[in-house]
Amino acid sequence: MRKSNPRVPHDNDRATAFTARETGTLLQTVMRHLDGISRNKAKSLLTHGAVSVNGRTATHVDTPVTAGDAIVIRRGKATPADRSPHYTIAHEDRWIVVVDKAPGVLSMGVGRNSLNMKSLLDRHFAATGQRCTAHVVHRLDCRTSGLMMYAKSVDVQRQLQDGWHERVFDRRYVAVVDGVIEHDEGKVESYLRDTSSMTVVSSPVERPGYRFASTAWRVLERGENRTLVELRLATGRKNQIRVHMADIGHPVVGDGKYGSQQDPGSRLCLHAIKLAFHHPVTGEPMDFETPIPTHFLKQLNN
Secondary structure (H helix, E strand, O other): OOOOOOOOOOOOOOEEEEEEEOEEEEHHHHHHHHHOOOOOHHHHHHHHHEEEEEEEEEEOOOOOOOOOOOEEEEEOOOOOOHHHOOEEEEEEOOEEEEEEOOOOOOOOOOOOOOHHHHHHHHHHHOOOOOOOEEEEEOOOOOOOOOEEEOOOOOHHHHHHHHHHHHHHEEEEEEEEEEEEOHHHHHHEEEEEEEEEOOEEEEEEOOOOOOEEEEEEEEEEEOOEEEEEEEEEEEEOOOOHHHHHEEEEEEOOOOOOHHHOOOOOOOOOOOEEEEEEEEOOOOOOOEEOOOOOOOHHHHHHHO
C-alpha cells in the first residue's frame, strides 16, 4: 500500500459525504462522484488522505468499496497545483512528488523568469505549508510532456540519482513520428554525443566522447502519413528518443531540430506516459501512467 501523510482537514475545507451506490475500487468511486475530475487529481486526493470510507481514512486507489459504504471527500482551498494549467500532481508524500508536466515547461530554471517545474513546485510547497523545495531527479525536454519525479530533499535526490537505473523498472514514452513504419517493433542502438551547437549526434560505432544508447519501440497505430509508437528506454541520454527516431528515418513530429518536416501546432509530439519505480525510502513499487494526449491522435491522421 502506498504511504502518505494524511492532511489534517480544516474548518474551511469543502466536504462531500455520500453513500456508495456501486461496488468497485475507491478510485473509481471518487471519479464517478466527482464527475469530470482527472484520474491524477483523484489519486492525489487519496494520497493526501482526503478520502474516508466508513469513517476511516483510505489512501490506496484499489481500496474496495461496496454499495452502502459511507464515503467522505474533503477538498480544501485551491492550491497553486490545483489552479495550474502547467502540471498536475500524480502523487505526493513527504519525500517525493510525481507530476504530469505540460509541454512548454522547463524541468528547472534557466534565467530569472523562466517557466519551470522546480519553481512551480516550490510555490506549491510554500502555499501548502511544507518546509521543503523541489530537487531535480531527471529531466524532460521543455517541449516534451508527461510524468516526472522530484525529490523534497538533497538526501532523497542523491538516493534516486545514484540508483536510478536499478530503481526505475518501467519508463515509457509515446510519440507520433513522420512516415508509416513498416515493421511492428524494433530497437535502435547507437553512440551519442552532445555538441557545442546544442544538438546531439549519433554514431553506429563507439568513438571517444560518445555514450551508448538503446531505445526499443513498437507501433501502436498507423495513420496515413504518420505512426504512433511506444518507446522504452534502456538508457537515458539527452534527446535520445528524438535522435534515434531520426536515425531510422522517422523523426518525431514537430522536431525540426532532428529533421521533422511536420508542424503539429508548436509542440513536439513526445509524451512520457509511464513511470514505475521503487520508492527511495519505503521500497514500495510505485506505478504511474497518463493517457495518450488527444492532440497526438488528431495529429496521427492529419
